[in-house]
Amino acid sequence: MAWYVAGVDLGGTKILTVLANEAGDILAEVEVATEPEQGYGAVLDRITETVLRACGQAGVRVGQVAAVGAGAPGPLDPATGVIHQAPNLGWREAPFRDNLAERLGRPVFLENDANLGALGEYTFGAGRGCNEMVFVTVSTGIGGGLILRGEIYGGAGGGAGEIGHIKVVPDGPRCGCGDRGCLEAVASGTAIARRARELIAGGAGAGIAARIGGEAEKVTAATVSAAAGAGDPEARAILDEAARYLGLGLATVLNLLNPELLVLGGGVMRSGRQFWEPMESSLREHSLESAYRRVSLVPAALGGRMGAMGAVALALRGIGAAIPGVE
């Protein structure tokens, strides 16, 4: 009998669920809004609904789903299936895995979303065949996941890979974690937008301000990226600085972990050469030569499906299936 797996990517704003066959080919895909304000039970119901709808689309019975992989934000414990804290969802100590397994009547495996991004790229995307891989996503925040010896590396508490909280500037800008000078505080989309707002507030940054009708609070990293793409020197300088900090932080990663591959995803990484070039130049400048020589940098390949595909890979691994594309 044919069997399938489902991959669920649970985010603060949307839930993306895919149904895949045992080779990891996507057969159906369902996206709904998370609406966390309706409460924990309602979100579990909506996830359940996405799995049922995906099965319906593909003409598959839920009983044929061998396992469900799920990615969720925030510190969580894959071993117990408990989400310790998910600020975007308003949850604390939620026994998410078991609650979802109960509703679906299928085994569920849980991982944090950044680790699943790494596993997705490793299994189906830009990281195929590279057993020592670091995945970094630069968007509103900066997250990451480590694939070491071909497995997600979570460390002692499942929390390894917090690349956004590498310290790069002592006493630097305040970070969401409460500390100062983290990579996320100087190189994320949020940091880029903040720099542009500061510029505009100081009466400069006309080339950026023009794109958002002068309303500084509307500026995003995409605004800065677009202005830089059109040649605006102030926007370029902001991107350049963020990219150089990213290269500096990633040099620490290279020196510590000596990986074979850096897979870079997230909206900010799509700013093109104006971002990649200073990042690479800074990475080369600050890495030990032996570490730099050994690594390749590639853009993430799975885009918005990364987390859901990672969840598919997690489900396949969870039930001990041979992983497609991995020798």
Place this chain on the structure above:
Amino acid sequence: MAWYVAGVDLGGTKILTVLANEAGDILAEVEVATEPEQGYGAVLDRITETVLRACGQAGVRVGQVAAVGAGAPGPLDPATGVIHQAPNLGWREAPFRDNLAERLGRPVFLENDANLGALGEYTFGAGRGCNEMVFVTVSTGIGGGLILRGEIYGGAGGGAGEIGHIKVVPDGPRCGCGDRGCLEAVASGTAIARRARELIAGGAGAGIAARIGGEAEKVTAATVSAAAGAGDPEARAILDEAARYLGLGLATVLNLLNPELLVLGGGVMRSGRQFWEPMESSLREHSLESAYRRVSLVPAALGGRMGAMGAVALALRGIGAAIPGVE
């Protein structure tokens, strides 16, 4: 028939070789000067001599030595046994493992010395039973080794664990690696001595200068540590600053790797509470709470035998022996 292993710790100034039984108990120990200026072949001869002498001391025939583990400085490849570069020894691309195996007629396993320090502490010292362990040694330089899932983690090229080259101060003091602002450049014994020399050169630091007859070039980290221990406020401030930078760099390690244990060795770590307290306070301040909560900090337990004991563990693992003390 009883069998044994030898562990060789090759440094720029001395060679320490121990002979151990299959349980890792030391039966004999021989130390000689390295004298690298006599050339590669002469150093290999001296290492061979230490193994023979250790066997002689213990009344063991060389034929009973099942394997030899060896630790050497510098970038090297454990898989090929080639030392790529050992500046202290003046070697480049030396096929050290095979050359030593030929001379001894025994199988040799090679690892870099910082990784062997980690493996030694993990197998026989402060890290026993902790599968996710980071070893850091703070002396003239800052080195480190990673034990992840109970194995040395070398990354793609064998070079992982370069904790001394975590970047902590953008455009900070020049480091031996050629870059600026590395942890080694602000928190090593060399950095502590440099700060004291700068102070004395500027006409201050009388409490430190008094200990070395005013000859600033004679100041070492030990001088600063002794002055601080005697209550000198300038010496205390130097140690405090170095310790805080160490805590900052180690926070990056905690956030990236979420280890169970940090094992801290090397001469500078023996400066006592005046160094440990600001280091721990800075580590707590800059680590993610979930990572800090999960880790314990302990001093290294094997002292100067760390590398040789790591080499013993490497030899035991190399021949597939059960590792004592590890379930």
